[in-house]
Amino acid sequence: MYCLESFCTDPVENLNFEEKLCSLNTEIFMLWRNSPSIIVGRYGNIENDVDVDFANSNNIKIVRRNSGGGTVYHDLGNVNYSFIMKDNKNLTLEYFSRIIIKTLYKIGINANLEFSHNDIKADGLKISGSAQYHNHGVILHHGTLLFDSDLKIMQKILKNCGHVANIRPMLKNDMNINEFMKGIFENVEF
Amino acid sequence: MLNFNNDVKYTKSNEWAKKFENFIRVGIDDYSQSSLGDIVHVEISEIGTHVEAGKPFGKIEATKSVSDINSPVSGVITKINNEVIENPGIINIAPFDEGWLIEIEPENISEFDALMDSGEYKKFISK
Secondary structure (H helix, E strand, O other): OEEEEOOOOOHHHHHHHHHHHHOOOOOEEEEEOOOOEEEEOOOOOHHHHEOHHHHHHOOOEEEEOOOOOOOEEEOOOEEEEEEEEEOOOOOOHHHHHHHHHHHHHHHOOOOEEEOOOOEEEEOOEEEEOEEEEEEOOEEEEEEEEEOOOOHHHHHHHEOOOOOEOOOHHHOOOOOOHHHHHHHHHHHOOO | OOOOOOOOEEOOOOEEEEEOOOOEEEEEOHHHHHHHOOEEEEEEOOOOOEEOEOOEEEEEEEOOEEEEEEEOOOEEEEEEOHHHHHOOOHHHHOOOOOOOOEEEEEOOHHHHHOOEOHHHHHHHHHO
16 A cells, blocks of 8 residues: 655645546555635535635635535645545445544544444544545545634535534644644554 | 346446347346445436446446446447436335336347356355
C-alpha cells in the first residue's frame, strides 16, 4: 500500500488525480485537502442541497464526484482520505470506517460508527462521512475528517447540514492539522 | 438466504442473463443486490447503445456506493426497464423478475453460452 499526500488544494484537480490513481492498478492510501468547495455525490441534487447564490458570491466551487452519498462542504480545515484497492465484497463502508475509527482512537479520539448512514461520530456528532465508487475491479473509498472546518459556513451553504463537529476541540492534547495528518499516516493500519 | 435462478446464466461481476428468442434480458442477481443494500439510483445507457461483454452499460447507487453494471454479452440495447429507473428499490425486491434492467440484441450467442450456470455460479461466489 502506497501512502501519499496531495499538496494540491484545488477540488477539481484533486478529484481528477484521485480518479487517475484508480487506474494505476496499485493500492493507495491518500490524504488531501480542498480549498472551500462543495462536493456533490454522483446523483446529488445541487439545487436541493446547496445555497448556490451563497456559493457563487463567496467563490466556493461546486464540484461533482463519482462516488455516491450526499453533498459535503470541504475547506482547508477538513482532511479527506482515500483508499484505492482491488475490489472485493468484503470492502464495505463499515470495513473502512472501522479502520478510520481505530486510527482516530490511537490519536486520542473516541469515535464510533453510526450504522444507519455509516457515519463516524464522536460525542454524538458526525465528524466523518464516506462514500464509495466501484469501477473496473477497483474500489475507491473516500471520506471526510472534520478537523477544524468552518462549521458556520458549512451550515450556511448546505441546506441539509446535520449535526456535525470538529475533531480538534475534542483532543486532550491540541495539535495542528499537519500534526493530525502525520498522526493518521503513522497510525493507520490496513 | 440467497435466491438462485436456474433459468439464467451468471457473470463473474454478479449480473444475470436470460435468453429469449431474439434478445438477452439482463439484471443484477440476488447476491449483488443483497451486498449492495438499498438501491436508490440506477443509470443506464440509452436504447441503441452498443455494449461489449464485460464492459459497463450503467451504474447503480446503493448506500453511498456507486457500482458499474457490466454487460454479460456484446450487442445493442433494445429495451430499458423504465420501472427500475423510476423505482430502483424494485431491484432489491425482485432482482430476477420485475427488477430486470435491459434487453440486448446479442451479436455472438457463444458469449451467452460461456457464462456460468447456477451451479457453477454458486461455487464461484462461495470461494
